[in-house]
Amino acid sequence: MKIHQLRNATLVIESGNHAILIDPMLSAKSAQPPFSLFRAKPRRNPTVELPNNANDILSKVTHAIITHSQTFGIQALQHTDHLDQDGETFLKNRNIPIATPAKDADYLRRKGLDVVCDATPWQRTEFAGGFITAIPAQHGHGWIHKVMANGAGFVIALSNEPSVYVSGDTVLTDDVRRALDELKPDIAIVAAGNAKMDVGNPLLMGADELIEFIQRSPGQVIANHMEALNHCHIDRTQLSALITQYGLGDKVLIPADGETLTFAERITA
Template sequence: MKRVFLLVALTLAATFSFAQGKADTKASLQLVRNATLILDYAGQKILVDPMISPKGAFQSFAGIERNPTVDLKMPVNEITKGLDLVMVTHSHPDHFDEAASTILDKSVQLINQPADSEFFKKEGFINAETLDYSRKWNNVRIHRIDAQHGTGEVLKMMGKTSGFVLKAKNQPTIYIVGDAIWTDEIKKTIKKYKPDYIIVNSGGAVVPGYENTPILMDEDQTMALIGESGKAKVIAVHMNALDHCRTTRDSLRQKAESLNIGVDKLIIPQDGEVVKL
């Protein structure tokens, strides 16, 4: 009988140790392309905003060339295998494309914003969940944050977008801003959640005919965010992949260097690059 109790105790201890080890796993972020990210977070594989079409698969946004303007640096099955969760900030094709809808398992757990609830039902995702405010998922607290995808008439055209804040024990707090311009609401979100990392879409995109009304943060707005980022490191993405994005990795780095902002504060990953968090 003592042997039985000992065996049970050892089994429970091993299970607890494994669970703890999973929770304590070091987090990482991999930029796939544009705003498509793979997060290794609290032992879970999370895919954010999958645009996984080949180069030139869909229409131009600015009349310059078809999108995406660059190929993926990794096989699609490497991106989609073993997923625990898909998070979609909004359903524009550069954040959730036809290829993602076709290739992803329709039973994958997916979190979307309220404005896209019907979209994912029509696409047939049976485990799509609309997140209004906040929920706990596999020991990860996920908060949805409203984002502002432009101003005035352009904002009406672009529609609703969101960001997400992720928090978990023994993990860095991550704020995925989503498609947004710099606003006081983002500043308030940073002060409220005190993220360790802020992922910002810095492509400086514009809509033809409204070239003076950005729909994403550009160099200047990204610098304004950095000025209010507190302890957070800023990771800039959504560049060098779409024809309506005017801000490039080079122009953003040049702007940062002119203000003495170094790589210890602003990280600008290349496609396929993994950033340890």
Template sequence: MNVTQIRNATLVIEVNNTRILVDPMLANKSSLPKLRYFKSNQRNPLVELPDTFHHIKHKIDYALITHCQKGHFDHLDRAGVRWLRENKVTTFCTHHDLNYLSKKGIVTDVLKDKVSPFLSGKIRQIPARHTTGWLTPFMEHGVGYFIALENEPSLYLMGDTILTNEIREFVCENQPDYIVAPTGKAQFDIGAPLLLSEKEIIELASLSTGTIIANHMDALDHCRITRKDLAAMLNEHDLTERFLIPKDGETLKLERLKEPNLV
């Protein structure tokens, strides 16, 4: 299995010559609104798509959406919708997002149950929670996905989430080989963080025996932790070897560590 970091939450999973595009934000640099209004003078995204995406986009077979409503253009923007529609890319989604995506002309394949058949194995939906406090009802919380395929490493895409008790229990019980974690600590001008805080990143490492792949950094103006910040924090806590921090366009080759649980 290979995972290519594209930008922010957008990445490509490649397994047995099948490529899955996750949460496509495909807009040009500075073509989307700001997410912070104080102390921010940059429109989003802050960086262009890497050349890697343009080299592999014609090889994409499927897409996978964690959440996309209530203005979450950082997981599916207009450019992403247009690209999926024009290329007739079958897009896996939750039942909650089915009508929303179908009305946009996207070919959908709904993941009806908590655990669904997926390629050579199964995919499990893990509820995500975007924040705490008064912002909670205004957010689209979505899901994460645990992908367990035969003869491949197990992969948990956390999606947009803070660290909840349900996620803690899931990680401890299933111990994914790899966890793609939202380490950018997104936060609006007011309200609690929308993604993992520094404390939660460290706690996740203490719960997991696998390798954590960091993303959601250096692409949106409301993400407060940069790759440089994260690397320094991990070094301070002697956790550098537990994490991978891919650059945009970088491909990681993931090795299978144990037999995945397909239940």
């Protein structure tokens, strides 16, 4: 298995003839407005370009998972850091089959996207030659998550490959703990950017939650969702220092944009 980190939460999981694109934000640097004006420097998003090898990686894509997209069905509130206009165009032009939380499925179909899997929490469903299980995600602490695009993480189990849990945009909840404890993913991908809007509590896990997530994870952890959006307040260097402080450096990978991580096939009995 290969996991290609593109930018922010956008990555591709490649196994054999299948390549699953996660949360495509494919727009050019500065194509979107700032997500924070006061808590962070009001830079336009994305704050960096896609890596030079992005087109080569995207050419392999056969399927896609969108962890969350809409709030109240309002286009202006779409989470464009997980599905932007360029991402929509890519998916439509290539007629890519998509899995997404059931609450988002009709919204994406109205956009002309090929949603083939309306994922229901904790229900194991066939997808991309394997199985996926949706895990409820809470996008923020306190009241703010009620107006955010709460979606789902996904545990992806492909034949003879390590299982992968993509957390999606979430804080640490009992559902996230249950996914780690019961489904025991070999690889857990966590959104680590500590995003904050100008009002309300953080939208992603804070330092203590990240450490618990890493400690609870049964296998390797990959951290992403950093250094591409103006409202994310932790970068790769800061995260590396944090996990080193807790003696977890050997357990966590923090890939650069454009980096490919390779994992051995699972050996079955």
